[in-house]
Amino acid sequence: MEYTSIPPYFQISSEEIPYAAVLRVAGEVDVGSAPSLKERLMGLIVEDSPGTIVVDFQSVTFLDMSGVRVLEVCHRRAAQQGLRFILVGSAPLVHKILVIVELDKRMPLVETMGEALEMLGRAG
Amino acid sequence: MRMAHVVKHHFETNAIAMRMVRKEAGAAARAVGATEYDAGRVELAVCEAIANAHVHAYDGDPGPIVLEITYEPGRFSVAVHDDGPRTGPPFEPKFPEPPDPKVGNGFGLQIIKRVMDYASLEHYGANGHGTTVRMGIWLK
Numbered sequence: 001m002e003y004t005s006i007p008p009y010f011q012i013s014s015e016e017i018p019y020a021a022v023l024r025v026a027g028e029v030d031v032g033s034a035p036s037l038k039e040r041l042m043g044l045i046v047e048d049s050p051g052t053i054v055v056d057f058q059s060v061t062f063l064d065m066s067g068v069r070v071l072e073v074c075h076r077r078a079a080q081q082g083l084r085f086i087l088v089g090s091a092p093l094v095h096k097i098l099v100i101v102e103l104d105k106r107m108p109l110v111e112t113m114g115e116a117l118e119m120l121g122r123a124g
Numbered sequence: 125m126r127m128a129h130v131v132k133h134h135f136e137t138n139a140i141a142m143r144m145v146r147k148e149a150g151a152a153a154r155a156v157g158a159t160e161y162d163a164g165r166v167e168l169a170v171c172e173a174i175a176n177a178h179v180h181a182y183d184g185d186p187g188p189i190v191l192e193i194t195y196e197p198g199r200f201s202v203a204v205h206d207d208g209p210r211t212g213p214p215f216e217p218k219f220p221e222p223p224d225p226k227v228g229n230g231f232g233l234q235i236i237k238r239v240m241d242y243a244s245l246e247h248y249g250a251n252g253h254g255t256t257v258r259m260g261i262w263l264k
Contacts, residue, residue: 003143030143031142065231066175100234
């Protein structure tokens, strides 16, 4: 159910830093935009990926269950590839849904990129 | 006299309509005094209720939904009505207990229950058609 005929309302960019690939997401992740998030995220989870995938959600303003499922599927795939998956940040309501579905118990969830980098430093 | 102000939207479940309607529900909540955070709660719950209908009432196909928005002094309510036959296991008109994260079903309703101040489910029709999710927030 991806949107195909309205202007995009979320943005994704990626970069590589030492020991990690970072995917920065901004805007709204819902049933229409979740497929794009999944495609980009799965694209980072490949054999020659750095050891960690960092998903920066600090600028995500809306997240529904379709977005949560993408995070879960990609987290599982990353684990299968031996990669670590860190989710960064979340607006209060985004954080609430992550807690309700207990995603915070299944993957590292930190508030800032600084904390994520600290985790990377400890691992690297 | 407590006056209820009601607005209804009729639409079919598809991604663009779902986005438009959840945005309208959030905007309506803001229009009667809800905070940004509370309007966000409304948007999220409406989104999950429609997604739930899309999957369970219409098996992922487009299907008719009526969204009813009601403002009364002190509270803002939303009802999402579908007209679909439920698929899968027999439908219990109640919110599921916290679901098993490994199974992954039932979270939409759990989110509605947890983010809204009140919520209920109604199942109607002798032939098993039609479900309504009612929910709302208290306005400060």
